[in-house]
Amino acid sequence: MPHSEAGVKTPPPRWTRFSNGRIVRGKELIAQDLWIDTQSGRICEPPTGQDSHDDVDVVDLEGKIMAPGFIDIQINGAFGFDFSDSSCISAPKKFQKGLHDLNQRLLETGTTSYLPTMTSQFAKTYHHALPFLGPTGIHRDPSRGAESLGAHCEGPFFAHTQKGCHKPEAILAYSTSEPELLKEVYGEQNLAASQGDGTGNVRMITLAPERAGALDSIKTFSEQGIIMSIGHTAATYAEAVKGVQAGSRTVTHLYNAMNQLHHREPGIFGLIASSKDRVFDERTDLADDGRPYFGIIADGIHLHPSSLRLAYNAHPEGLILITDAVMFMGMEDGTYEWTNGQRTVKKGLTLQLEETNTLAGSAIDLPSCINNLIRWTGCSVPEALQAVTSTPAALLGLDGIKGGTEPGADADLVILTEEKDARGFTSLDVSEVWKFGKCVYGRGR
Amino acid sequence: MPHSEAGVKTPPPRWTRFSNGRIVRGKELIAQDLWIDTQSGRICEPPTGQDSHDDVDVVDLEGKIMAPGFIDIQINGAFGFDFSDSSCISAPKKFQKGLHDLNQRLLETGTTSYLPTMTSQFAKTYHHALPFLGPTGIHRDPSRGAESLGAHCEGPFFAHTQKGCHKPEAILAYSTSEPELLKEVYGEQNLAASQGDGTGNVRMITLAPERAGALDSIKTFSEQGIIMSIGHTAATYAEAVKGVQAGSRTVTHLYNAMNQLHHREPGIFGLIASSKDRVFDERTDLADDGRPYFGIIADGIHLHPSSLRLAYNAHPEGLILITDAVMFMGMEDGTYEWTNGQRTVKKGLTLQLEETNTLAGSAIDLPSCINNLIRWTGCSVPEALQAVTSTPAALLGLDGIKGGTEPGADADLVILTEEKDARGFTSLDVSEVWKFGKCVYGRGR
Numbered sequence: 001m002p003h004s005e006a007g008v009k010t011p012p013p014r015w016t017r018f019s020n021g022r023i024v025r026g027k028e029l030i031a032q033d034l035w036i037d038t039q040s041g042r043i044c045e046p047p048t049g050q051d052s053h054d055d056v057d058v059v060d061l062e063g064k065i066m067a068p069g070f071i072d073i074q075i076n077g078a079f080g081f082d083f084s085d086s087s088c089i090s091a092p093k094k095f096q097k098g099l100h101d102l103n104q105r106l107l108e109t110g111t112t113s114y115l116p117t118m119t120s121q122f123a124k125t126y127h128h129a130l131p132f133l134g135p136t137g138i139h140r141d142p143s144r145g146a147e148s149l150g151a152h153c154e155g156p157f158f159a160h161t162q163k164g165c166h167k168p169e170a171i172l173a174y175s176t177s178e179p180e181l182l183k184e185v186y187g188e189q190n191l192a193a194s195q196g197d198g199t200g201n202v203r204m205i206t207l208a209p210e211r212a213g214a215l216d217s218i219k220t221f222s223e224q225g226i227i228m229s230i231g232h233t234a235a236t237y238a239e240a241v242k243g244v245q246a247g248s249r250t251v252t253h254l255y256n257a258m259n260q261l262h263h264r265e266p267g268i269f270g271l272i273a274s275s276k277d278r279v280f281d282e283r284t285d286l287a288d289d290g291r292p293y294f295g296i297i298a299d300g301i302h303l304h305p306s307s308l309r310l311a312y313n314a315h316p317e318g319l320i321l322i323t324d325a326v327m328f329m330g331m332e333d334g335t336y337e338w339t340n341g342q343r344t345v346k347k348g349l350t351l352q353l354e355e356t357n358t359l360a361g362s363a364i365d366l367p368s369c370i371n372n373l374i375r376w377t378g379c380s381v382p383e384a385l386q387a388v389t390s391t392p393a394a395l396l397g398l399d400g401i402k403g404g405t406e407p408g409a410d411a412d413l414v415i416l417t418e419e420k421d422a423r424g425f426t427s428l429d430v431s432e433v434w435k436f437g438k439c440v441y442g443r444g445r
Numbered sequence: 446m447p448h449s450e451a452g453v454k455t456p457p458p459r460w461t462r463f464s465n466g467r468i469v470r471g472k473e474l475i476a477q478d479l480w481i482d483t484q485s486g487r488i489c490e491p492p493t494g495q496d497s498h499d500d501v502d503v504v505d506l507e508g509k510i511m512a513p514g515f516i517d518i519q520i521n522g523a524f525g526f527d528f529s530d531s532s533c534i535s536a537p538k539k540f541q542k543g544l545h546d547l548n549q550r551l552l553e554t555g556t557t558s559y560l561p562t563m564t565s566q567f568a569k570t571y572h573h574a575l576p577f578l579g580p581t582g583i584h585r586d587p588s589r590g591a592e593s594l595g596a597h598c599e600g601p602f603f604a605h606t607q608k609g610c611h612k613p614e615a616i617l618a619y620s621t622s623e624p625e626l627l628k629e630v631y632g633e634q635n636l637a638a639s640q641g642d643g644t645g646n647v648r649m650i651t652l653a654p655e656r657a658g659a660l661d662s663i664k665t666f667s668e669q670g671i672i673m674s675i676g677h678t679a680a681t682y683a684e685a686v687k688g689v690q691a692g693s694r695t696v697t698h699l700y701n702a703m704n705q706l707h708h709r710e711p712g713i714f715g716l717i718a719s720s721k722d723r724v725f726d727e728r729t730d731l732a733d734d735g736r737p738y739f740g741i742i743a744d745g746i747h748l749h750p751s752s753l754r755l756a757y758n759a760h761p762e763g764l765i766l767i768t769d770a771v772m773f774m775g776m777e778d779g780t781y782e783w784t785n786g787q788r789t790v791k792k793g794l795t796l797q798l799e800e801t802n803t804l805a806g807s808a809i810d811l812p813s814c815i816n817n818l819i820r821w822t823g824c825s826v827p828e829a830l831q832a833v834t835s836t837p838a839a840l841l842g843l844d845g846i847k848g849g850t851e852p853g854a855d856a857d858l859v860i861l862t863e864e865k866d867a868r869g870f871t872s873l874d875v876s877e878v879w880k881f882g883k884c885v886y887g888r889g890r
Contacts, residue, residue: 237749237751255708256708260705260706260707260708261705261706261752261755262705263700263701263705263747263748263749263752264747264748264749264752265749266749266751266752266755269751269752269755270749270751272751272755273751273752273754273755273758274751274754302708302709303708303709304682304708304709304710304711304715306682306711306714306715306717306718306719307706307708307709307711307714307718309718309719309759310706310711310714310717310718310755310759313718313758313759314754314755314758314759
C-alpha cells in the first residue's frame with residue numbers, strides 16, 4: 001500500500017497496465033497491453049483521458065506470459081489441510097483457520113479459484129463442512145487468497161466396485177441415488193441456491209449414473225445449476241450415454257475408477273470419442289447432447305502419458321487438468337493418517353493406501369500438470385493453459401468471468417516464466433499471481 | 446478390344462484420358478484430367494504432339510471420383526476360397542483355379558492389389574501354399590485380376606493367450622520365434638528375395654514380439670525387406686517398444702488379439718499414442734523409431750466405432766483399413782467348415798466359431814470399411830481413401846508405384862460414385878476398376 005511522504009495513506013493507482021508481455025487469449029499468445037481496473041478488480045479496456053496517464057501503475061512483464069488464473073475443479077486438500085477433515089464438526093475454528101491458510105498457499109501454484117472437493121463422507125460431515133466450502137467470490141477480497149467456486153462432492157454415490165481410495169463405509173451405506181437421498185446426505189440447504197448468481201454451497205457432484213435413481217438426480221440437480229459429473233462408475237457406454245442425456249456434462253478423472261476401455265464395450269471412453277455429428281448406433285448415441293468434458297490427473301502415476309495423449313487427441317477441447325491433490329500435496333514424504341480412516345504413504349508424487357497399491361489421490365500441483373500436458377502431447381502453451389482456465393470456466397458457466405483475459409473478466413492472473421529443458425521441452429513456472437486486481441503472490445517481492 | 450470393319454484386330458488407343466472427374470491426390474480431390482499410357486500400364490503426364498489428339502480413348506467420368514486402386518494388406522480369403530486351403534497340398538490345380546477366380550472377383554470391391562494372408566498353419570501347408578501366393582505384378586497382366594504383392598503370414602508365432610480364431614495346434618506347436626525356426630516353418634525359399642525388386646513370396650509376417658527369439662527374427666527379416674508386424678500378442682508397452690526398435694513397422698488388427706488398454710500399462714496402444722518428438726519415459730520410449738502403422742477392422746463388430754475413432758484421432762496417418770476377410774466374405778449366411786478345423790457360423794457380417802463367441806475373421810469388403818471410417822470419424826473422402834491406398838503403399842515401400850495417382854504410378858484405379866444418405870453421410874460405391882491401364886470391372890459394361 002503506497003504511503004505519502006507524511007505517512008498518510010493514498011489510494012493505489014486506479015489502473016494497472018501490464019506491458020511487454022505475452023497475453024494468453026484463447027489459443028494465441030498476443031503482444032498487447034493488459035489493463036486492470038483496480039477498483040472493480042476486473043480486466044478493462046484501455047482507459048481514455050488524462051487519468052489514464054497519471055493514475056496508472058505500470059508493470060513490465062519482461063516478455064513473460066500472462067495467463068488467466070488457474071481453476072482446479074478437483075482438489076481434496078493440500079499443504080496439510082483436508083476439506084473433509086472432521087474438525088469441521090469438533091473444532092470449526094480450527095477448520096476455518098486451516099481453510100484460510102490453504103487458500104493463501106494455493107496461490108503459489110497459480111490457482112486463483114477452485115472447487116474444494118470432499119471425498120465420500122457421512123451426512124454429518126457434509127452438513128458441517130459444506131457451509132465453509134461454499135463460494136467466496138461475492139466478497140471480491142484478494143486477502144482471502146484462492147477463491148472457492150463452491151464445493152465438489154465426490155461421492156458417496158459410487159458403484160460399489162469403484163470405490164477407489166474413498167472411505168468404504170460411506171459408500172456402502174447407500175445403494176441408491178435418488179434426489180431425496182442426496183438432499184438428505186449433503187443437506188438440502190447446501191444444494192439450494194444461496195448466492196446472488198444462483199449457486200449454492202455445492203457446485204459439483206460426482207456420481208455413478210447407472211445406480212437406481214441416479215438419472216433422476218442428474219436431471220434434478222443439473223437443472224438447478226449443479227454440475228453433475230460421471231465418475232467412480234461401472235457404467236457401460238449405453239448407461240453413460242443416458243447419464244449425459246439426463247444432464248451430466250463432465251467426467252471425473254477419466255480412466256481412474258471406471259471400467260477399462262474394451263474395444264467392443266467402450267464404456268466412458270465411448271463418450272469422449274463420440275461426436276454429436278457422428279452416428280455410431282442410433283440406440284445408444286449421444287446425438288445432439290454432445291461430448292462431456294473430462295478431468296485428467298496428469299501426474300504420470302494415475303495414467304501413463306500415452307493414455308493422456310489418447311484422450312487429448314480424441315477431444316482436446318474437453319480436457320480439464322485437475323490435481324486431485326490431497327492434503328499431503330506440498331508436504332514431506334512419510335506415512336500419514338488420512339480422513340478415509342486409513343494410513344497413506346507419500347513418496348514423491350505417489351500416494352498409496354498403506355500396504356496396498358491403491359492410489360490415494362495425488363500430490364501434484366497444477367503447474368506440473370500443465371508442463372506434463374505440453375511435454376506429452378506437444379500442444380502449445382496457450383492450448384495447455386486452456387485446460388486449467390477457459391475449459392473449466394466453460395464447464396462452470398463462467399465464460400467472460402473466469403478463465404479469460406477479455407475486458408470484463410475478473411483480474412485473476414498468473415505471470416509465468418517459460419524455460420526450455422535440455423531436450424527443448426517447454427516448462428512454465430509461476431512467477432506472480434494477481435487476484436481481483438491485486439498482486440497476492442510474487443516470487444522475490 | 447476394338448475391331449476394324451474387316452474384323453482385323455487393331456491395337457487399342459495408345460492413351461486413355463479421364464476427364465470431368467475428381468482425382469484423389471493426397472488429401473485433395475482435384476479437377477484435372479488423368480492420363481494413362483496403355484502400353485506401360487502406368488499413369489502418365491499429358492502427352493504432347495499430334496498422337497495425343499488422335500490416339501486417345503476419352504473416358505467421361507461424369508463428376509465421379511477417381512482413386513488409386515485399393516490395397517488390402519490382410520485378407521485370408523473371400524468368395525469361397527481360402528489362401529490356407531489344404532488343397533494346395535492335395536490338389537494344387539484346384540487351389541490355383543480357386544485363387545484365379547478370387548483374383549477376378551476381388552476386383553468388384555475395388556481391391557487391385559493385396560497381401561494374401563495365411564492363418565496359422567503347419568510347415569507343410571506353408572511350403573505348398575506360399576509359392577502360389579507370391580507377388581504377381583511382374584507379369585503386368587490385367588487379365589490376372591487383383592495382384593498379389595506377396596503373402597502375409599499371420600502366425601503361428603503368437604502369444605499362446607492370444608490365439609484368436611486360429612488353429613490352436615499350429616500355434617501351440619512352437620513356443621519360440623528364432624529366425625531359424627521361421628525359415629523352417631515358412632520355408633527358407635519363401636522368405637528369400639525371388640523377384641527383381643527384392644521381394645520374395647512372403648511380404649509380411651505377424652508375430653508376437655515378446656516371445657523368445659522374436660526380436661532377432663524381427664531384425665533379421667525386416668532388414669531383408671519383409672514387413673514385420675506386431676500382433677496376436679500379450680506384449681507390454683516396453684516389450685512392444687522393443688519390437689518397434691528391432692524393426693517392426695506395423696501392428697496387426699489393433700485392439701483385436703492383444704491386451705486391452707490399461708491406463709497405466711498401455712501395451713500396444715502406447716505405440717500408437719507415442720510420438721517420436723515426445724518423451725514419456727526414457728527407458729521405454731520409441732524416440733526416433735517412430736510410431737508404427739496399424740491395421741483396423743472397421744466392421745463395427747470387431748470394434749465399437751468409438752474405439753476406431755480413438756485410434757484414428759491418435760494417429761490418422763498410421764491407420765490402414767484391412768478387411769481381415771475370410772473365405773465366407775461374399776457368401777450366403779450359414780454354417781461352414783473352415784481351415785482352422787472348426788465350424789464357423791456366418792450371420793450377416795458376423796462370423797463366429799460355432800458354439801463360441803470367438804470372432805472368426807470378418808466378412809466385410811474394403812468399400813464398406815471406407816464408408817464406416819467416413820461415417821464414424823468425420824474424415825474427408827480422400828483422407829479415408831488414404832487408409833486403403835497411400836498409407837498401405839507407404840508401409841510396403843511402394844510410394845510412387847501403388848496407392849497414388851501421380852504420373853509414373855501403376856494405372857490401378859477405381860472409379861467411385863458418391864452418395865449421401867438421409868443423414869447426410871457420404872457413401873462411396875465402386876463403379877469401375879482399372880488394372881495396369883485396362884478396364885477390368887465396370888458396372889453395366
